[in-house]
Ligand code: IPM
């Protein structure tokens with residue numbers, strides 16, 4: 001298989017975790033005889049520094065031509081004083097919008113060797129394995145906003161707004177995802193307060209007729225946050241808006257041990273984009289302590305969901321679990337006082353485990 005992958009390392013630990021993702025993709029190409037051509041482009045603060053804009057045209061053009069895009073992370077204190085619209089984060093939002101990426105899937109799953117890392121007691125954690133389907137191209141992130149001065153005092157506003165069509169297209173994806181999982185779909189909104197949430201709930205409910213095998217439930221976001229904390233395994237697919245999805249996915253990530261573990265995939269009208277859900281963690285940048293797992297799992301989502309290479313994805317995921325089974329931990333996962341390994345150390349051990357997993361599969365077959 002021949003594919004062009006655009007890498008957008010971005011800021012902070014973004015370049016380090018992007019390198020990790022590119023390393024496993026390269027190794028995958030070598031072992032399975034694929035051709036992945038990589039092209040690197042600046043985005044976020046790194047792009048502001050060279051072109052004065054967080055999403056240069058050349059970057060967007062490259063992404064539009066690509067088969068898939070990988071993004072590390074954007075943002076950092078250096079650009080914190082810039083206004084909304086000029087910040088590194090605006091580059092990511094503009095990219096999502098320009099690429100028509102309205103679906104964002106964030107799988108949150110307990111990795112067995114890390115079960116003890118959860119802040120929840122084992123009986124509460126259960127077999128947590130959920131997918132948060134976050135609307136990514138609308139809502140308050142892209143609604144009308146502004147600033148004014150009233151009687152010498154400042155006022156600022158942002159607007160949450162959804163059209164029925166925007167809700168339908170993300171719900172279509174979530175229903176399809178539910179049909180391929182346990183057929184339970186929980187739509188999260190704030191329909192007791194927001195008109196946009198009432199439209200959201202009406203639209204999702206009406207669509208249930210077309211997916212009769214899916215058991216639909218609605219939950220207010222405040223209750224959903226509580227239920228995630230009390231009994232997260234009650235959920236399977238959670239469908240929600242752009243902002244609620246941003247918040248709930250960080251909360252869900254904490255339940256499985258670290259935000260550094262969680263990947264994401266975004267789909268829309270053009271090339272799909274893959275990115276870990278963690279931020280740029282500026283304080284960790286350059287210290288060789290970033291957890292590359294969220295990034296590596298974003299690469300395996302690229303292999304499985306964009307290229308249909310599920311065997312290759314399984315291979316890398318099994319190898320990641322083997323590294324953890326052997327007791328290796330990056331600092332975010334290490335128990336206080338215990339020894340941690342760096343990003344580079346993790347990648348070296350992962351390489352060895354990937355080779356071992358391959359040898360094992362050649363001898364005994366996959367999944368044994
Ligand atoms: C995320 C991030 C982004 C978001 C930021 C960096 C703009 O928090 O992907 O969850 O809010 O979508």
Ligand code: MG
Pocket residue numbers: 246247250277
């Ligand atoms: Mg976020």
